[in-house]
Amino acid sequence: xxxxxxxxxxxxxxxxxxxxxxxxxxxxxxxxxxxxxxxxxxxxxxxxxxxxxxxxxxxxxxxxxxxxxxxxxxxxxxxxxxxxxxxxxxxxxxxxxxxxxxxxxxxxxxxxxxxxxxxxxxxxxxxxxxxxxxxxxxxxxxxxxxxxxxxxxxxxxxxxxxxxxxxxxxxxxxxxxxxxxxxxxxxxxxxxxxxxxxxxxxxxxxxxxxxxxxxxxxxxxxxxxxxxxxxxxxxxxxxxxxxxxxxxxxxxxxxxxxxxxxxxxxxxxxxxxxxxxxxxxxxxxxxxxxxxxxxxxxxxxxxxxxxxxxxxxxxxxxxxxxxxxxxxxxxxxxxxxxxxxxxxxxxxxxxxxxxxx
Numbered sequence: 001x002x003x004x005x006x007x008x009x010x011x012x013x014x015x016x017x018x019x020x021x022x023x024x025x026x027x028x029x030x031x032x033x034x035x036x037x038x039x040x041x042x043x044x045x046x047x048x049x050x051x052x053x054x055x056x057x058x059x060x061x062x063x064x065x066x067x068x069x070x071x072x073x074x075x076x077x078x079x080x081x082x083x084x085x086x087x088x089x090x091x092x093x094x095x096x097x098x099x100x101x102x103x104x105x106x107x108x109x110x111x112x113x114x115x116x117x118x119x120x121x122x123x124x125x126x127x128x129x130x131x132x133x134x135x136x137x138x139x140x141x142x143x144x145x146x147x148x149x150x151x152x153x154x155x156x157x158x159x160x161x162x163x164x165x166x167x168x169x170x171x172x173x174x175x176x177x178x179x180x181x182x183x184x185x186x187x188x189x190x191x192x193x194x195x196x197x198x199x200x201x202x203x204x205x206x207x208x209x210x211x212x213x214x215x216x217x218x219x220x221x222x223x224x225x226x227x228x229x230x231x232x233x234x235x236x237x238x239x240x241x242x243x244x245x246x247x248x249x250x251x252x253x254x255x256x257x258x259x260x261x262x263x264x265x266x267x268x269x270x271x272x273x274x275x276x277x278x279x280x281x282x283x284x285x286x287x288x289x290x291x292x293x294x295x296x297x298x299x300x301x302x303x304x305x306x307x308x309x310x311x312x313x314x315x316x317x318x319x320x321x322x323x324x325x326x327x328x329x330x331x332x333x334x335x336x337x338x339x340x341x342x343x344x345x346x347x348x349x350x351x352x353x354x355x356x357x
Contacts, residue, residue, distance in 0.1 A: 006350070009119060010343045013111040014098065016040055017342070018091035020075065020107050021100030027076040027140040037075060037134050040114075046121065053136035054149040057117070061124040068129040068154055069356070071117055072146065073110035073162030073323065074138030074311060077102035083333030097336040105330035108337040108345065109162025109323030110134060116349040126357045131156065138311050141176075141281055146311040158292060160349070161312045164325025164337075167348050169296045170306035172220040173321060175253040175283030175313060177262065180246065181205065183272040187235075187243040195241035199233065202245035205270040206231070209249055212269065214262070218254035220285070220305030224262065225252040249274070252307065255283040281309050286318040293320060295355040299348065 016036075025033035030053040037055045041048035048057045055075075058068075080088035080101050088101035100107075117132040131153060137145035150156070163170070183202035188195020206228045214224040230248035253262055259279040266274055285305075286293060293303065301322075308327060312319045324345030325337045 006347060009115040010346055013115040013346060014339060014342055016114070017098065017103065017107045017111045018100075020111070021091040021098075021103055022089055024089060025076050025102065026079055027137045027142055028144075030076050030136045033075045034134070034136070037114075044118065051149055051152050052144045054133060054145065056131060056133040056149065056153065058132075058154070059117070059121050059123070059126065059130040061126070062129045062154075064154065066127065066129050067157035068131050069353075070131050070133060070153075070156045070159035070319075071113040071162070072133045072135060072159055072311065073106045073113055074136065074145065075102075075107075075110055075134045076136050076139050076145075077105070078139050078331050081331065081333055086334050088335075093339065096339055098339055098342075099334055099336040101335055104164050104325040104335050104337040105327075106138070106163055106323065106325075108325040108342050109164060112324055112342055112345040112349060113160065113162045115346045116353065119350050120353065120357060123357075128157070128357055129154070130357075135311060141309070147280070147314045150315070156315075156317055158286075158290065158317055159312075159315055159319035160292065161310055161315075161319050161321045162323040163310050163321050164327050164330060165306070165322050166326055167301065167322060167324055167341075167345055169293060169301050169303040170321035171288065171293055171303045172218070172255050172285035172305040173283060173309060173312055174221055174225075174305070174307050175259065176281040176309045177251040177253060177259050177279060178277045179249040179251060179266070179274045180277060181249060181270075181272040181274045183245045183247075185241070185243050185245070188241040190239045190241055195243070198242045198245035201271060202231065202247055205272045206247060208270055214257065214265065216254070216256040218256050218305065221254040221283070221307070222305070224254055224257060226250070247272075253283045254305075255285045257283075281313040284312050284315070284319065286320050290318055290320070291356045292352070295352045296320070296322070298355065299351055
């Protein structure tokens with residue numbers, strides 16, 4: 001494939017992205033885009049494998065004795081929000097932009113990594129194997145995406161995860177833990193001095209979440225951030241003191257704490273019961289000394305800590321999050337990516353890997 005010119009790779013990537021935009025691929029419904037990606041690879045003489053709605057392939061001269069570098073992005077999208085003025089499933093190229101649902105998150109990074117994989121596919125002198133994987137369910141942190149795929153793949157040493165980062169290097173990423181809290185009281189009639197109001201108990205705990213500061217602050221990710229986002233009672237009658245009050249806390253964790261440490265501090269300081277929905281989406285970081293990061297630094301890329309989570313959180317190896325497009329455009333109405341961002345992204349990925357491979 002390295003006999004294909006850079007322009008050919010860029011053109012085919014953009015045409016593939018148009019196909020993907022035109023094909024709805026909401027999380028758990030990615031069967032059609034999985035087929036498109038599989039056919040795209042097979043038409044180029046590459047054996048493509050599929051597991052659930054995840055599609056993957058390895059380089060032509062794959063050698064089990066070499067370390068393996070994963071190139072991964074996702075092909076599912078969120079549902080279009082109500083602010084769209086354009087048809088989200090009609091790829092529109094206008095004023096140097098390509099509009100459409102998933103164009104920026106993460107179609108642009110996905111097709112750019114795939115073009116990069118094609119560029120190196122035929123090479124027999126690589127220090128690393130290359131493994132391309134287009135995964136499902138990233139937008140819902142689902143269990144049938146990269147998490148279920150990884151055990152099916154050859155052992156992986158490190159990865160590039162394609163997400164829109166303006167081709168800068170997200171070397172660390174906040175973890176996400178959602179806590180369900182329940183404050184317990186006793187029901188009673190609101191007109192009399194009866195019961196024990198669970199809302200008041202919950203409010204004291206919510207006040208703690210709003211004022212407490214975890215002491216360890218990351219240079220890359222800043223402090224741990226806790227936000228109470230939901231509060232409700234089962235009781236809807238105006239004259240009944242509620243016996244239970246439930247609330248939800250969104251916890252964004254830096255790389256200096258484990259979820260278990262966060263939970264321990266929370267439980268020592270509040271009266272309500274708290275239960276984590278999941279501890280899967282852990283904070284992650286890649287060493288600044290890692291060859292991928294060092295290669296990016298040599299190319300003038302900056303590095304930073306990302307406040308958002310991605311499939312990187314589910315990878316038990318070091319991964320660099322990096323891709324064309326801008327995270328600020330993700331999930332917005334009339335989503336777009338600049339065509340030049342894809343073209344430059346492919347060239348930069350190739351330059352980055354030339355120093356590593």
